[in-house]
Amino acid sequence: MTRIAFIGLGIMGLPMAKNLVAAGYDVVGYNRSQEAIDKLVAAGGAGATGIADAVSEADVVITMVPDSPDVAGVVQGPDGVFANAKAGALWIDNSSIRPDVAKELAAEAVAAGLGAVDAPVSGGEQGAIDAVLSIMVGGSADDFARAEPVLNAIGKTIVHVGPAGAGQTVKAANQLIVAVNIQALAEAVVFLEAFGVDTDAALTVLGGGLAGSKVLDQKGWKMLNRDFAPGFRLALHNKDLGIVTSAARSVGVTVPLGAAVAQLVNALVARGDGGLDHSGLFKLTAELAGRD
Missing domain, CATH: 1.10.1040.10 (N-(1-d-carboxylethyl)-l-norvaline Dehydrogenase; domain 2)
Structure with missing residues (x-):
């Protein structure tokens, strides 16, 4: 079973993570507030104590946080995704951030031995709840092919729009x-x-x-x-x-x-x-x- 680490269980992230659980994925979530983690656990997922704990055994890491500095803070540094995810894992960033930052972070991910796609979503809270989000994906064709089955569990319209940063x-x-x-x-x-x-x-x-x-x-x-x-x-x-x-x-x-x-x-x-x-x-x- 594919193990997914989902970081950022907010208005959009929590229902997206729940839909991944419903689709049969092994989902472990992390959020700054414990209440959101508890809601994911109640839906059949698992909770983590931190980012490193969440991503260490994950095949796919999804981030869904508010802004460019938030994404960088989650993925960089000794406690971040890049330093703790296993080699070959795929990083999917569903956040909406600056295209130039997306390109820079994707290059860092590849240097760390990970696949990477920027995959921001559109459709709002209801779209997240109903798993009908529109998802625009930037990255290599190979990484898109790896990400597509996962994205199909949270969205309805999933389109590869170009290289890293194009999704943003x-x-x-x-x-x-x-x-x-x-x-x-x-x-x-x-x-x-x-x-x-x-x-x-x-x-x-x-x-x-x-x-x-x-x-x-x-x-x-x-x-x-x-x-x-x-x-x-x-x-x-x-x-x-x-x-x-x-x-x-x-x-x-x-x-x-x-x-x-x-x-x-x-x-x-x-x-x-x-x-x-x-x-x-x-x-x-x-x-x-x-x-x-």
Whole structure:
């Protein structure tokens, strides 16, 4: 049985690890909070006392942590993945980080005798729970072939998009599209409410036409109900939009809509709303229109 070490049992990571257990993998998890580890154990997995303990016997190591420094902190150093994983193990990073950092860390992994793919995911908490995530994978063809069966247990659309770092580049594009769509949806909902129309009916019919999207389906009713419990936190989308704008600047590409939405997201985070779902963009949009 393939043994998988899963590091990072957060909103996305825990259901992903549970789905790997359900698929028949031997999963050992590690997280900074014991509560998350206990939930994985209750689902049939095992818990580890630290990173080295989790990865020492693993055939596959998955990391799912918030940002580039977090990934580096998990994999580097004497207590990290690279120093403690067995030779030939495959490292799959499902985190969303900077493409250049992904390339650098993949090279370090290979130097340590490991395979490596960057495989960021899209689909939010519900996609993780339902194992229907979209996963964009960067790395060699051989490492992708090794990773694909594992990724099939947590996702529905798994595509090899190029060499190391390519997965993160495509994920950055995904986050750009999602952010602009959420902002457009927020403006549309404010517009509809201002006219007093039946907003439930309006979203239903809009969802059946060209304006329809997964963003509308998943976020429209959160806006109508003012329910901003996090499926994907604004603080993380703020980080991702920073990656987008920085990467775009590095290659001379302009992203005017993305840059504008990035400023709105940053404003929400700066005022203390970073823990809300990214549909919380609606709050600031409504306030700017003098509505709540």
